[in-house]
Amino acid sequence: MNPTENKSSCANEIDASLRVPLLALFGGAALWLVVGLVLGLIAGIKFHAPEFLSACPLLTYGRVAPAANDAILYGFCIPAALGVMLWIFARLSQMPLALPLVPVVAANLWHLGVLVGLGGILLGESTGHPWLEFPRAAAVLLFAAFMLIAVSAAATFGWRKERTLYPSHWFMFAALLWFPWIYSTANLFLNSNKVPRGVVQSIIGWWFANNLVFVWLALVGVGIAFYLLPKIAGRALANSGYAQFAFLTLILFGTWCGVPVGAPVPAWLPALSSAAAALTIVPLLAILIITIKTVCGACVSCKGGPFCFVKFGMMSFILSGILYISAACPQYSRVLEFTWFGVAQTQLQLLGFAAMILFGAIYELLPQVMGKPLPFPKFAKAHFFITMIGVLLFVVPLLIAGVEQGMKLHSGAAFADANAVALKFLRVSTTGQLLVLLGALLFAANLLVMAIQWKLGVIKCVIAYIKSPLEASETPATTEVKS
């Protein structure tokens, strides 16, 4: 049950098999992250200066804001999470990645899908359902790409040499099943020619959004953290009995959250959802206990290292979970619904939790996979502190804005007053957005320089190969790329 595998010659082989797929997944993800944060910043500025870019029909707030969210979730979080999952599956299986070419194709398909999707939203082809805005063409590409990566991951899992399963396995294996199911359901119902009547659309939309943004990200993020924290700390995962309990309760209760309390739907739906949200406290507490017991007392000096990223990510997860649950409580919901509170919770889940854990994992695995240190190790450290401050500056003012706006609206104040209260806080949160973007640029710099260095290395190798006499002409260059 300890992920500190014995370092053998096998480890090098595993890392080599992952090099190309991971570069393909992470490289595009880093670009989409920057694109998403820039779009988010444009959306944010529109609240300070409504006429900013208002002459451009492509960049209305209603197009830019969902495009920013989708670029961060579909462009960054999902492909980066898939890359980290492939690495962890290969490491835990003690064998090289199965079908290594499949994820490379899939990564390119995925990024093409995100490009089509974002273009679609900006051109006005959004479906109009939150978190499912990508038009049909993009959805098909994303689904196909995910299935291909899932096949490769499942094959690595099925052919594993180390047969014992580790807690991370449960979370990640479930995540592989989760996404195709929810994404196909949501698209078949909401993105087809014959959509269901009336509010059924919204209900399916909430089910999908909850299962993607809350449950899927939780499965992946917690799975990664349960692998990385013990590995870096050099000790076993504490209370791994709790881990099974946390996993089962998370997938049992977490899946039923998401329907807003006062929604105009039959009353049993929000009632069930609120009850499930209250029960979701249980897995959150279990995960909190496991994390604290694993982290506390670990003699890891982490000044901005991967350990810090993952620790901060888990802290954000617990906080965002508590905020999510409190917003589902009928008393609080009456005040908090329709305010910036929900936006803040989502951003904390996306940037504070999922993205932070993925940054940490990528900084940890990339030097190992590439076989050389990061080009700018200081950037990685700066990235941690800048992003941590950025996320807090982004999210905390929005939370306060949400509560104040909600209290004003609930007390029956005029709408303009409530709006004016929120605007003060938006000023601060835009600064936070700017910092998060700065951090993402540092991250992208590290990643892209590494990818370019590797590509240059490959080209040099190929040239040397061609120049070397005789036997070179028989071997195609692609085998060189893979090795």
Add this chain to the structure above:
Amino acid sequence: MRTGICIFMAAFIALGASWCGFVLAPMLQLGGAKQTVILQSADNWPQQRTGEATLGLQVYRAYGCAACHTEQVRQTGAAFEVTLTSLGTQKAADFKDFIKSLMVVPDLATSSNSIVGSLDKWNGELPKTLYSGDDGDVASALADHLKPVGVKTETRIIATGPDIARGWGSRQSVAADYLYDAPVQLGSLRAGPDLANIGVRAPDANWQWQHLYAPKSTTPNSTMPSFKFLFEVRAVGAAPSPDALKLAGAFAPAAGFEVVPKPEAKELAAYLLSLKANVPLYEAPFTPVTLAK
């Protein structure tokens, strides 16, 4: 959790259960929903949108208006009012005594003080509010007991809550209101006001155009970006266009020019004007003000 099959089964059962609950069950319950009947009326609700408004819903979707505007009104409760409209053959003093004698009825006992108290200084003026409160049982019991005496009363149901008080609607939004929307865009953030009843609040197309062209010209403290690209500024031809916007001051175009809406602006405004959820339904009853007089 020893094998992959175990994990697969656990995940399959958990997600499958919620799929049945939140996808299948709502489809079975609401997937075949039909129009409902408006209370105290022979008309059906909702009506299918007509051409321009149908296209306008797609304009609303394409520009992502739902990112800032909700289309749902919340209601926290209901108030009830019993009003005496005619005494018939009764005299005011006799009626007072009768009401006092009624207060022994168990249903009314809890509110007896307020009902009797309200009649203390009453000198027979009509209409007279006999009960006003949030207990529907008291209101209906009072109305029932007054009916056989020969006086006429009217019972009103009034939806309450901050949204209603702000004038955003006369009742809460219910599932039936969205029967013909595709996509349904309920919205989750109120960076702008709720639009569930914007067609009732601002029923003039020219106002809607003007607001889209220059939000501050109609609402000075608005934070909405302008949608000028939905309009055309052109030289006035032989005769001014009947659709030209009535802009004043800093917002008006240069002399000799006029601002006319492009088809998209007309469609969007037609959609906004079609947003009216102001009829009483079985699941969201209220008494329209016009009937209560």
